[in-house]
Amino acid sequence: MATDKNKHLEEVLTSHKISKEQALLDKHIDKRKEISEALQEKYGSDLYSPFNSGSYAKHTAMNKKFDIDLIAPYKRNAFETLEKMYSSVYDFLYDKYKNEATVKKQKVSIGLEFNTDADGDIVKVDVVPGRELNKDQYPDDNNLNLYVYEQFGKIDKGSDRIKSNIKSQIENVKGHAEKDSVRQIIRLLKVWKFYNGKKPKSFFLELITIKAFDKKTISGDIWDKLKAVMEFIRDEVKSVSLPDPGNSSNDIADTLTDSDKDTLSYDMKRMIERIEEDSDTIKSYYPINEKFPPEDEQKSNNSYGVKTGIGLSVPPVTRFG
Amino acid sequence: MNRLETVADVVGTIDGVAITSAFVEEGEVIFGSVAISFLGSTLEFEVRILPAYPLQFHDSESIRFVNKGLREYNHVNADGSICVHTHHSTNLKEKLLFDFASLKEWIRKYYVEGERDAHYEHIVVPQNDSLVLLFTSINHTFSKGEFGFFTYSNLAVGFKRDQKIETQIVQQFKIGKSSFDCGWSTVYRNMDKKEGLFVFIEQAPTQNTRFAVEKWTDLEPYVTQDFLKFLNLMSKRRYNEAAVPLLVGYKIPNEEIHWQCVMIPASNFPNYAEKIPGTTNYIGRFADEEMLWVSTRNCSPKYFFGRGSFAPEIVSSKILIIGIGAIGSNVATTLVRGGCQSITLIDHDIKEPENVCRAEYSFSAGVNSKINELSHHLTQISPFVEMSLSDHFMDIAKITLNNSEWRQILLQRLSEYDLIFDCTTDNDVAFILDELERPLKIFTMSITNNAKELICAVPPRLYKWMNDITRQLQTGDDDLYNPNGCWNPTFKASYNDIAVLVQFALKHITTSIANNSSPRSFYLTTSTEDGFNIKLKEF
Numbered sequence: 001m002a003t004d005k006n007k008h009l010e011e012v013l014t015s016h017k018i019s020k021e022q023a024l025l026d027k028h029i030d031k032r033k034e035i036s037e038a039l040q041e042k043y044g045s046d047l048y049s050p051f052n053s054g055s056y057a058k059h060t061a062m063n064k065k066f067d068i069d070l071i072a073p074y075k076r077n078a079f080e081t082l083e084k085m086y087s088s089v090y091d092f093l094y095d096k097y098k099n100e101a102t103v104k105k106q107k108v109s110i111g112l113e114f115n116t117d118a119d120g121d122i123v124k125v126d127v128v129p130g131r132e133l134n135k136d137q138y139p140d141d142n143n144l145n146l147y148v149y150e151q152f153g154k155i156d157k158g159s160d161r162i163k164s165n166i167k168s169q170i171e172n173v174k175g176h177a178e179k180d181s182v183r184q185i186i187r188l189l190k191v192w193k194f195y196n197g198k199k200p201k202s203f204f205l206e207l208i209t210i211k212a213f214d215k216k217t218i219s220g221d222i223w224d225k226l227k228a229v230m231e232f233i234r235d236e237v238k239s240v241s242l243p244d245p246g247n248s249s250n251d252i253a254d255t256l257t258d259s260d261k262d263t264l265s266y267d268m269k270r271m272i273e274r275i276e277e278d279s280d281t282i283k284s285y286y287p288i289n290e291k292f293p294p295e296d297e298q299k300s301n302n303s304y305g306v307k308t309g310i311g312l313s314v315p316p317v318t319r320f321g
Numbered sequence: 322m323n324r325l326e327t328v329a330d331v332v333g334t335i336d337g338v339a340i341t342s343a344f345v346e347e348g349e350v351i352f353g354s355v356a357i358s359f360l361g362s363t364l365e366f367e368v369r370i371l372p373a374y375p376l377q378f379h380d381s382e383s384i385r386f387v388n389k390g391l392r393e394y395n396h397v398n399a400d401g402s403i404c405v406h407t408h409h410s411t412n413l414k415e416k417l418l419f420d421f422a423s424l425k426e427w428i429r430k431y432y433v434e435g436e437r438d439a440h441y442e443h444i445v446v447p448q449n450d451s452l453v454l455l456f457t458s459i460n461h462t463f464s465k466g467e468f469g470f471f472t473y474s475n476l477a478v479g480f481k482r483d484q485k486i487e488t489q490i491v492q493q494f495k496i497g498k499s500s501f502d503c504g505w506s507t508v509y510r511n512m513d514k515k516e517g518l519f520v521f522i523e524q525a526p527t528q529n530t531r532f533a534v535e536k537w538t539d540l541e542p543y544v545t546q547d548f549l550k551f552l553n554l555m556s557k558r559r560y561n562e563a564a565v566p567l568l569v570g571y572k573i574p575n576e577e578i579h580w581q582c583v584m585i586p587a588s589n590f591p592n593y594a595e596k597i598p599g600t601t602n603y604i605g606r607f608a609d610e611e612m613l614w615v616s617t618r619n620c621s622p623k624y625f626f627g628r629g630s631f632a633p634e635i636v637s638s639k640i641l642i643i644g645i646g647a648i649g650s651n652v653a654t655t656l657v658r659g660g661c662q663s664i665t666l667i668d669h670d671i672k673e674p675e676n677v678c679r680a681e682y683s684f685s686a687g688v689n690s691k692i693n694e695l696s697h698h699l700t701q702i703s704p705f706v707e708m709s710l711s712d713h714f715m716d717i718a719k720i721t722l723n724n725s726e727w728r729q730i731l732l733q734r735l736s737e738y739d740l741i742f743d744c745t746t747d748n749d750v751a752f753i754l755d756e757l758e759r760p761l762k763i764f765t766m767s768i769t770n771n772a773k774e775l776i777c778a779v780p781p782r783l784y785k786w787m788n789d790i791t792r793q794l795q796t797g798d799d800d801l802y803n804p805n806g807c808w809n810p811t812f813k814a815s816y817n818d819i820a821v822l823v824q825f826a827l828k829h830i831t832t833s834i835a836n837n838s839s840p841r842s843f844y845l846t847t848s849t850e851d852g853f854n855i856k857l858k859e860f
Contacts, residue, residue, distance in 0.1 A: 197781035263839055270841070270859050277858075284789040284860070319746040319767040319776075319791055320812035321648040 003279040005223040008286070013184060015289035016191055018056065021063040024121050025056070028068045031114065031123045035093070039072050039127075042092055046078035048138055053128070053166045055202060058173040060186040064194050064289060069109065069126045071166055073144055076135040082147035082160050086110075089129040107152045130166075142167050143247070153255040165247065172245035173206060178213055184222060185209050185229050188286060195287055198267065199260055207242040207252050208233055227272060234268035237261045324413065325351055328370060331417045338421060341365065359425050360433045364388060366403070366424070375416030382407060384420050393530040395431045395438060399445045403427050441574050444525045446533040446581055446614045450481045453616040454566065454582045456491040457625075457704070461501040463521040463570055463578060468548045470495040471519045471568055474512035490620075490704070491568070491580070494519060504621070506662075506707050508700045517566035518555060518585075520548050521578075525571045533581060533614055537591040537607035540569075549592055549605025556590035563587055566615075577619075584613045622660060622705055630660035632835035641738040643667045643715060644745030645691050647814070648766055648775075650681035651823040652742050657699045657706050659831075664699065665709040665738070666692045668745075669716060675804070679816040715745070718753055732757060740834075742766065751784040762840055764830055768822060769794055770801065772814035773847055775822035777830070779840040786842045786860070794844065822847070825855050 018025060036050040054069040055061035072089060079085040090110050094103045101114040109126040116122050130144030137143065142165040151157045176182050189205045192198065212218065212232035218225050238261045244250035256264065274281045288294065322330065328351055329344045342354035349372035356365050371383035382405060389401030396404040407423035410416040430436045454473065472492040479486050492514050494501045502510060522543040526534045534540050555565070564584040573579045585591060591610050594603040618624075630636060640661055642649050645668045653664060668691045672682045676691075686694045692710040699706055721727030735741070735757055743750050743765040751765050757780070765778045765787050774794050778787035801810040822845050833840060843859040 195782060259837075274858065274860055278793055280793050281789075281860075284786060287785070318770060318795055318812075319748075319787075320770065320814075321644060321646050321744045321746040321767045 001280070003282055005275070005279055005282050006221045008282055008288075009188060009222045009226065011288050011294045012191055012286045013187060014294065015292040016062040016064060016187065017292075018061045018063050018066075020289075020292045021066075023119075024063070024123075025066065027117070027121060027123050028066050028125065032068050032070050032125050035070060035112070035125055035127060038096060039089075039092075043072075043074070043078065046075050048073040048075070048132075051167075053170060054126075055190070057170050058183075058206070060173060060183050060190065060202070060206060062187050062190050062194070063292075064191070066124065068124065069128055071144070072127055072129045073138055074129060074131045075138070076132050079131065082131060082145055083158070085129050085131055086147040086149060089127060093127060105149045107150055108146045108148055141165065153257050153260065155254055165245070168245050169203070172210065176210060176213070178218075181218070181225055182209055182213055185226055188226055189229070191286055192271075196267075196285065198264075199256070200264060201255055204242065204252055204255055207245075208237065208240065211236075211240060211242060230268045230272055234265050234272065237265050237268075327413055328353075328417065331414050332368075332421070335418065335421050337425070342367075344368070357421075357425065357428065359428050362428065362433060364391070364428060364432065375410055375413050377409075382420065384417075386424050391432070392532060395436070395442070395531075396427060397531075399447060399532060442531070443573075443579065444527050444533050444581070445531055446616070447535065449613065449615045450484045450486055451615065452487050452489065452582075452584070453618060454489050454491055454568070454580070455618050455620040456568075456580050457503045457505060457619070458621040458623075459494060459501045459503050461494065461496075465521065465523040466545045466548065467496060468518070468520040468551055469497065471517050472514040473517055473566065474509070474514050476512075489566075505704045506700060508708075509704050515562065517568065518552070519568035519570060519580075520544060521570040523571055525573075525579075526569060526581075533612075535612055536609060537612055538609050540612070541607045546605050549607075552590060552592045553594060553605060556592065560587035564613075568617075579619060580617050582615050582617050584615055620704065622662075625703075625705070626660040631656070631831050634834055634837075635740070635831050636660040636662065638739035639663045639665075639737065641665045641667065641735070641741045643741070643743045643750055644747070645680075645695050646670070646676070646744065647680045647816075647819045648768065648823055649742065649744030650691075650695055651820050652744060652766070652827060653695060653699060654681045654702065655824065655827055657703045660703075660705075662703075662705045663707055665711070666695060667711045667714045668692050669712045679814065679819055715747070715750055715753075719749055722753060736761060740764075748784065748788070751778070751787050755780060755782065755784045762834065764840070766823075766826060767791070768812070768814065768819065769796075770812045770814075772812075772818035772822055775826050775845040777826055777844065778842040783842075790842065790844055790860075794846075822855065825857075829857060 032052065039050055040047055050070050050072045052069065053071045054066070056066070056068065074085055079088065090103070090105055093110055093112060097103055097112055097114075101112045104111050106126065109128040112125045112127065114123040128146065130146050132138035133141075133143050133145060144166065145160050148155050148157060148159045173179065173182060173186070186206050186209050189209065190202055193200065193202070193205065209229050212229040215236075216228055216232055218228045238258070240253055242252040244252055271285055275285065325344060325346045329340065332338060332344070332353070332355060333340055337358045339356045339358070340353060341356045344351055344353035351370040353368050354365060355368055356363055366386040366388050369385040369387065371378060371385075374383040377383060385402045386405065387401045388403070391397050391403070392399070392401055398404060403424060405420060405423040405427055408419040410419055455476070471494045473489045474492055476488040476490050479488065490505065490509060490512075491503055492505070492510065492512070493503060524543065526540055526543050528534050528539060563586070565587050567583050567585050568580045569583060570578050570580045591608045593606055593608060595606045596603055635656075636659070638661065640656060640663060642653050642664065645653060645666055649668070653666065656664065670691050672686070672689045672691045672694055674684060674688070676682050677684050681698060682691070682694055683698070686697075690712060692712055696708040696710055700708060718731050721731060735754070739762065741754065741761065741763040743754055743763065744767070746767045754763050754765065757763065761780070763780055763783060765783055766775065767787070768775045769791070776787060776790050776794065778790065800813065802813045803810045825845055829843065830840070841859050843857060846856050846858060848854055848856075
């Protein structure tokens with residue numbers, strides 16, 4: 001039976017709405033606030049006000065993986081080197097949270113994954129330490145230097161990374177003329193990335209989606225738009241440059257290696273082929289969040305409490321080997 | 322014109338060729354001699370034309386050009402016959418012209434220009450078809466003059482043409498108090514052993530450049546007095562066997578060593594002590610006796626799998642195969658023939674005679690545990706594969722999955738593998754494998770009825786992908802095989818139907834691993850509309 005791709009994608013978006021996980025979102029916001037206050041207490045006047053930069057701020061979040069990032073902007077003289085800044089923040093967070101969370105060093109951030117709480121929820125917060133480029137300049141330009149802890153695409157381990165104006169990155173999505181469509185497609189690509197364990201950072205997917213909307217005439221229904229963006233990625237990812245919205249000398253395309261880009265192009269090629277060949281395949285690439293199945297499906301649950309159809313996988317009986 | 326007249330007529334017309342002894346026919350064989358004047362040299366050859374000529378016989382040309390005086394040159398056999406590489410023809414006249422042209426090409430390349438081939442040719446040892454010793458690499462660097470004992474085991478008795486031939490494997494070298502095992506797998510290392518002697522002489526013991534010395538006296542310059550003293554001691558021992566093997570080792574290019582083997586009659590060692598005139602001292606000597614060389618083969622993985630193996634990333638992987646029915650047993654056999662050396666098999670099932678027609682099992686093993694029979698089969702194929710077996714691992718896994726402590730141990734055990742092939746068709750197994758941390762490489766494979774499709778799913782969400790794809794391909798086909806008696810219905814497909822898909826899938830999987838590409842789920846679909854063909858659909 002063929003799948004109505006547009007109906008399915010709408011249901012994917014609905015089932016992944018951030019508002020469906022309000023309680024969990026609130027826990028994240030509370031935890032981020034707690035970490036922010038702890039950092040301010042520890043670093044005092046060396047730190048400007050930490051702020052949220054993740055997908056929630058950009059309205060591109062989806063409820064399977066919260067992108068709660070906390071940017072910690074430090075003053076120029078707070079640390080001699082970016083490496084010392086990174087290490088200091090890691091040591092502080094590790095000491096403070098080692099008994100209640102897994103604290104690990106990530107590419108440019110420090111990841112905190114809190115132990116499962118009484119409701120079975122896991123809260124994750126990424127803290128991104130950054131340092132202003134020159135003394136007292138941050139309040140004027142919002143520019144920060146980050147430390148690259150491990151190889152990040154083409155960017156070498158141990159190098160400094162200028163990540164300018166995170167606030168303007170947030171505005172980049174919010175300010176787009178077709179912001180609703182852009183956000184929908186970004187959310188869908190994040191659903192694909194999450195369920196299929198794919199590599200590109202969300203920020204990369206955001207920028208390349210915006211670029212596709214800028215370069216191509218993208219119209220029609222939601223599948224048409226998603227397909228157009230996937231085609232753009234398939235054809236252009238190896239050559240496209242994705243300047244950081246705040247600092248054009250910063251190319252976000254460099255966060256993927258050439259081989260990662262080949263893989264991403266191939267991912268898009270295969271995904272379009274398979275979905276065009278058999279519309280049911282869209283359900284495998286873009287699954288509905290089974291926790292929040294569409295209403296009509298909930299109604300179709302039979303009297304035994306066993307769900308049928310999209311929401312629940314009933315394994316076929318005829319596999320042989 | 323008959324065959325003999327044609328030969329004489331054609332050879333007589335070839336430029337630079339003079340018939341020095343007229344061609345005659347004895348039985349079915351034609352004999353004669355020629356002198357070939359070419360590029361300023363004149364060389365004599367006896368010519369022997371065998372009955373099959375101009376057709377080949379046992380993969381060899383059925384014409385011989387013999388000159389024993391040329392044995393030191395490349396591509397000359399021990400009997401002085403030249404190895405000519407020539408063109409095929411079924412026409413007597415044309416074939417003679419081709420073969421004399423090839424002989425002239427040999428004269429130019431190897432006699433006149435003294436060309437050396439880039440690849441190393443082993444020294445020529447007189448043929449003895451009663452015994453062959455197989456050796457493999459060991460973790461020891463031999464130095465010149467080293468000698469001692471080695472152990473060997475009887476592997477098999479076979480036939481080479483009409484003669485019985487025994488195959489033995491070299492097991493271990495003992496030097497003083499140290500011993501060094503050959504790199505065979507445990508099954509082979511545990512075989513019963515006998516003892517022989519070895520000496521490492523560094524340089525190949527040759528005469529005429531490429532031929533092994535034939536008399537013991539000719540070996541004397543290559544060995545030390547210490548070795549001869551050792552041999553003298555050994556000659557006083559009693560032996561159960563009629564002959565004692567002596568391995569003679571030497572270096573060949575690329576930092577490798579090679580072993581030849583000569584048999585010493587147990588009751589008549591070829592060495593003796595000779596008094597040095599005017600002194601009370603003795604010197605060890607070899608007697609002027611013929612040496613009885615036997616064959617050896619270097620069977621180290623480099624050569625054993627030399628004709629074709631999987632990429633190093635796959636060969637060096639620690640591999641787990643869960644489920645060894647038609648698909649799993651084919652995967653296992655293919656990996657072992659491709660050089661893989663660490664394989665664990667998990668399956669609780671028992672092989673029944675009905676399994677034999679499409680899986681890697683034998684009627685002769687009767688009703689048998691699948692893991693035991695397949696493991697035996699795999700170790701028979703390769704002397705390098707180390708097998709681990711479990712018939713209950715997945716049962717324990719299912720029982721203990723909900724116990725957090727056991728679950729941790731279970732996942733840790735599975736994470737020790739580099740490559741996992743799940744060929745169980747058991748959704749629970751797919752579910753458990755989905756729990757493993759990446760970047761483990763896991764492939765869950767199954768086929769649809771009549772082997773119309775093969776499905777291979779990989780993490781993440783291996784369980785969902787496998788079931789989604791299978792559900793999409795499912796045609797509601799219930800045309801299953803239902804034999805008489807109490808036996809579960811099963812799918813219909815022959816060994817050929819299944820193996821062709823498994824081989825295609827393995828080629829695709831191993832290519833992607835060798836290219837360092839991220840594994841993807843895929844399925845193979847077959848059709849017979851325009852001849853049989855297979856299409857790959859990757860996700």
